[in-house]
Amino acid sequence: MRKIFYQGEPGCFSEIAIKKVFGDKVERVGLRYFDEVMEKVTDDKESVGILPIENTLIGKISYNYDLMLENPVQIIGEVKLSVHFSLIIHPQANPENIKEVWSHPAALGQCKSFLSENKYKPVSIYDTAGGAKYIIEKNRKDIGILADRNVAKRYGLKIIAEKVEDNENNFTRFVFISQKKKKVPIKGKTKTSIVFGVKNAPGVLFKCLSVFALSNINLCSIESRPIKGKPWEYLFFVDFEGDMNDGNAAKSVDDLREIVDYLKIFGSYNSVEVR
Amino acid sequence: MRKIFYQGEPGCFSEIAIKKVFGDKVERVGLRYFDEVMEKVTDDKESVGILPIENTLIGKISYNYDLMLENPVQIIGEVKLSVHFSLIIHPQANPENIKEVWSHPAALGQCKSFLSENKYKPVSIYDTAGGAKYIIEKNRKDIGILADRNVAKRYGLKIIAEKVEDNENNFTRFVFISQKKKKVPIKGKTKTSIVFGVKNAPGVLFKCLSVFALSNINLCSIESRPIKGKPWEYLFFVDFEGDMNDGNAAKSVDDLREIVDYLKIFGSYNSVEVR
Numbered sequence: 010m011r012k013i014f015y016q017g018e019p020g021c022f023s024e025i026a027i028k029k030v031f032g033d034k035v036e037r038v039g040l041r042y043f044d045e046v047m048e049k050v051t052d053d054k055e056s057v058g059i060l061p062i063e064n065t066l067i068g069k070i071s072y073n074y075d076l077m078l079e080n081p082v083q084i085i086g087e088v089k090l091s092v093h094f095s096l097i098i099h100p101q102a103n104p105e106n107i108k109e110v111w112s113h114p115a116a117l118g119q120c121k122s123f124l125s126e127n128k129y130k131p132v133s134i135y136d137t138a139g140g141a142k143y144i145i146e147k148n149r150k151d152i153g154i155l156a157d158r159n160v161a162k163r164y165g166l167k168i169i170a171e172k173v174e175d176n177e178n179n180f181t182r183f184v185f186i187s188q189k190k191k192k193v194p195i196k197g198k199t200k201t202s203i204v205f206g207v208k209n210a211p212g213v214l215f216k217c218l219s220v221f222a223l224s225n226i227n228l229c230s231i232e233s234r235p236i237k238g239k240p241w242e243y244l245f246f247v248d249f250e251g252d253m254n255d256g257n258a259a260k261s262v263d264d265l266r267e268i269v270d271y272l273k274i275f276g277s278y279n280s281v282e283v284r
Numbered sequence: 285m286r287k288i289f290y291q292g293e294p295g296c297f298s299e300i301a302i303k304k305v306f307g308d309k310v311e312r313v314g315l316r317y318f319d320e321v322m323e324k325v326t327d328d329k330e331s332v333g334i335l336p337i338e339n340t341l342i343g344k345i346s347y348n349y350d351l352m353l354e355n356p357v358q359i360i361g362e363v364k365l366s367v368h369f370s371l372i373i374h375p376q377a378n379p380e381n382i383k384e385v386w387s388h389p390a391a392l393g394q395c396k397s398f399l400s401e402n403k404y405k406p407v408s409i410y411d412t413a414g415g416a417k418y419i420i421e422k423n424r425k426d427i428g429i430l431a432d433r434n435v436a437k438r439y440g441l442k443i444i445a446e447k448v449e450d451n452e453n454n455f456t457r458f459v460f461i462s463q464k465k466k467k468v469p470i471k472g473k474t475k476t477s478i479v480f481g482v483k484n485a486p487g488v489l490f491k492c493l494s495v496f497a498l499s500n501i502n503l504c505s506i507e508s509r510p511i512k513g514k515p516w517e518y519l520f521f522v523d524f525e526g527d528m529n530d531g532n533a534a535k536s537v538d539d540l541r542e543i544v545d546y547l548k549i550f551g552s553y554n555s556v557e558v559r
Contacts, residue, residue: 065515068346068508072393089515114389118347133408176513212497214506215490222487229516231489231508233343238451240340240364241504 010191012036014049014058020138020160023059026088026183029283030195041136047076047186054188057085063182064092066175067118069232074246077186077275078234084202086185086193087280093179094120095158096170097141102150104169111140112155120155123173129153141166180282190276197281199252200229203262206236206244206271213268214245220264221249224257244271252277285466287311289324289333295413295435298334301363301458304558305470316411322351322461329463332360338457339367341450342393344507349521352461352550353509359477361460361468362555368454369395370433371445372416377425379444386415387430395430398448404428416441455557465551472556474527475504478537481511481519481546488543489520495539496524499532519546527552 013035015023027037040046046058060073077084094116098107110117110129117124117131124131132152134140140154141164153169154160161168184202185193207213221228230248235241251258254277266272288310290298302312315321321333335348352359369391373382385392385404392399392406399406407427409415415429416439428444429435436443459477460468482488496503505523510516526533529552541547 063510065510066512068510071343178513178515180515209502211500211502214503215493215497218487218490218493222490225486227484227486228489230518231506233506235338235340235343237341238453240453240455 010035010057012038012057013185014038014040014046014056016040016043016046016060017136018138018142020141020157020163021136022090022092022157022181023061023183024138025157025159026090026181027059029090030086030088030185030193030281043073043076047080047082050082050186050188051080057185057187057191059183059185061115061181061183063230064115064119065178065180067115070115071232071234074232074234078204078244078273082186082188083190083276084184084278085187085191085276086195086278087200088183088195089180089280089282090183091179091282091284092119092174092181093158093172093177094155094174095161095168096123096153096173097156097161097166097168098153099144099148099150100165100167102167106151107153108151110153110155111143113137116155119174119179122175123170138163185278193279195279195281197279198250199277200248200280201251201253201258201262201277202246202248202275203265204244204246204273204275205265205269206242207269209242216268217245217265220261220268224261226251226258226261285310285332287313287332288460289313289315289321289331291315291318291321291335292411293413293417295416295432295438296411297365297367297432297456298336298458300432300434301365301456302334304365305361305363305468305556318348318351322355322357325357325461325463326355332460332462332466334458334460336390336456336458338505339390339394340453340455342390345390346507346509349507349509353479353519353548357461357463358465358551359459359553360462360466360551361470361553362475363458363470364455364555364557365458366454366557366559367394367449367456368433368447368452369430369449370436370443371398371428371448372431372436372441372443373428374419374423374425375440375442377442381426382428384427385430386418386427388412391430394449394454397450398445413438468554470554470556472554473525474552475523475555476526476528476533476537476552477521477523477550478540479519479521479548479550480540480544481517482544484517491543492520492540495536495543499536501526501533501536
């Protein structure tokens with residue numbers, strides 16, 4: 010593995026997550042949209058990408074669940090990254106002149122109380138670190154951005170408030186994706202991710218979950234996504250503790266296959282929490 | 285009931301949903317943010333509001349689930365509204381000069397294929413109908429908006445494409461909310477909405493769902509939301525068919541209460557699908 014694709018500018022949380030796992034052993038390539046990360050991964054069997062899929066303050070990032078559903082990818086590793094936001098402004102700006110705060114919609118959502126208490130107008134942009142670059146390039150002294158504290162140093166900006174998220178106990182969960190199974194240097198619990206679809210009937214989701222409960226397998230996450238064109242029918246994304254190479258997990262998934270109309274396995278991988 | 289608060293400008297889908305249920309018998313008051321709708325409802329026991337909570341193309345509107353969790357409200361009725369989008373421009377604009385398309389993020393999400401096929405740049409604004417008002421006021425001939433077709437007539441604009449959503453079989457689900465139970469003129473299936481929290485352990489969600497499965501109660505929807513400050517713990521919003529005034533549903537919820545750490549009941553109400 011020589012390079013990994015992420016959405017954002019250098020200094021954003023996706024790039025930090027890659028560095029926490031690989032250090033400087035891989036090239037990190039920033040792209041503008043999540044779709045472009047997925048395109049790079051599906052264009053070339055050797056490519057690896059990273060996508061954020063959940064934040065502990067705002068919840069699942071549904072957009073990326075849908076991207077993973079629609080494309081032939083596997084999950085090959087997971088990082089849960091501790092996330093804090095600083096309010097960052099132009100080095101010559103006066104904090105009192107800051108009226109608007111720019112950041113990624115997910116970042117604005119995580120700092121909702123801070124923004125409303127200080128009467129800052131939130132403005133959505135495509136990336137947390139991208140906003141920092143813009144402030145310097147355009148010499149803007151009237152806007153602030155929300156980003157990781159290291160973004161300030163990288164772009165020569167100043168920090169006027171730290172840890173402004175609604176709750177400091179805040180993590181974003183990222184997955185490494187690829188077309189083929191690849192070795193990722195993550196040591197941690199083994200998890201498996203799947204998605205399945207069932208016809209709506211009394212007790213049907215209960216029946217699906219029973220295959221895991223009866224094998225004493227712990228579910229880490231469940232997320233329902235609508236099926237386009239079939240109102241009120243859903244697909245369920247489920248993460249559980251266990252490895253498809255171990256008989257217990259494999260048997261549960263085999264039992265599930267008997268019940269569901271649709272099943273896709275994203276694979277088994279290791280997961281680690283980093284600060 | 286004399287007035288109902290909604291988020292948006294006249295002509296938006298929330299306002300249409302109110303009209304479909306109440307005709308012209310109530311005053312419809314548009315506000316800028318979902319939070320303001322919730323404030324009006326919590327400020328006065330007589331107030332009623334409407335919030336969109338799910339769309340069949342993009343999924344749950346998590347923001348409004350969180351608002352309902354944090355505030356003392358009941359659900360008093362539900363409308364599933366068939367939703368179509370038109371591309372609407374200034375009456376003197378040349379379609380070839382349209383580069384950007386403005387709409388609510390949820391609307392842009394529902395028309396993703398159309399936007400990318402036609403290479404329109406999507407721009408998020410706070411409301412579908414609000415964009416129409418802006419085009420006329422500012423005389424903008426370079427942008428289009430995505431909104432209901434009636435918005436064009438209301439603001440004197442022209443339609444250049446219809447039903448541009450990713451799939452025509454598209455509904456948005458709205459709930460009427462209030463502090464107190466109130467009579468809403470909706471005839472349809474009775475549903476009940478609850479939210480519960482459990483400690484993470486193998487099979488615990490399965491155990492919760494078992495109370496419904498064993499009583500043969502059909503679940504309509506399940507949505508997990510993160511608990512702020514408690515990473516990887518969740519609350520589960522569940523809608524099921526049945527009325528808390530009927531013994532079967534009430535008994536199931538009583539059984540659930542024995543298992544969960546937290547339970548909130550949003551109430552039983554009627555639900556209708558309108559086109």
